Amino acid sequence: MITMLADKLKQILSERYISQADLSAKTGISRARISMYCSGTSYPRPNAVKQIAEALNVPVGWLTGEVKEIEPSLSVPKVARALGVLPQALREGLKRCIYPFGYAVFKNGKYKYYISPTKFEAYQKHDLKGYEQRDEKRERDIHVQKRSY
Template sequence: MSTNLPRESLGDRIRHIRSARGWSQAHLAELVGMKKAQLSRYEVGASAPRPEVVHRIASALGVSQAWLADGEAPINDHEIPDEKAKTVPLTPKAMDTLFALATKTGLSITEVIELALKDALQRARTAESAAKNSGVMPTRPKRSTKT
């Protein structure tokens, strides 16, 4: 993931990532457990959050606390600077589901994604193994074509 994101104020970084996720201030404030007005004050620089609040906001946004605080650290703890790395963008609905799971389980968004990937890999390996044993390779499920 590239870090070519604004390296301005903490409020600018919060607003940039929140907007990129397609979230309203009210939505992020609810995820973090604060009032929308307080989040707005952070975004415009009228108030500075305490470190524990920065941690909660960073966790909700799926970025590292260090990056959110200073803009210099990697945006997330697993960032590998590689411009050729392929990414798959997640829809706002998928992100909301991941954040809901993180909130429900008390895990960080990174931990939830890692667990989901482990589960997906295990399911794929099981399907491939079953296919090899049966002599039929699995195919990708067809998508419904609603018109």
């Protein structure tokens, strides 16, 4: 189990151009501990596994070997269309960590973007729910204003 997590951790860090120091900064787990997890000399406690999984946008089960595949990243143009923004605006938002469904990593002179399908779907549902609530409130406000005249 230790080697499974170590292998998965090294794999995802490499694929996404994330350094151990970057992961340490994202999770609050010391760089030395992250190094021990990657080398397989130590296994993180469950709450640390959860922090790492959240920082990397992967299921906990994928890190521990219970889930075989992780969800692929959505494309920037596809998500930009769904949000009604230009792809460059989405890229800037990902670089600045504005969106909760993805991030950008700068490595070797270029940015690599990752957008979680699960988190993006949840974001869209939450955003639509917010619009519906605002519309309902606006309708009530208009109705109250009409009655007061």
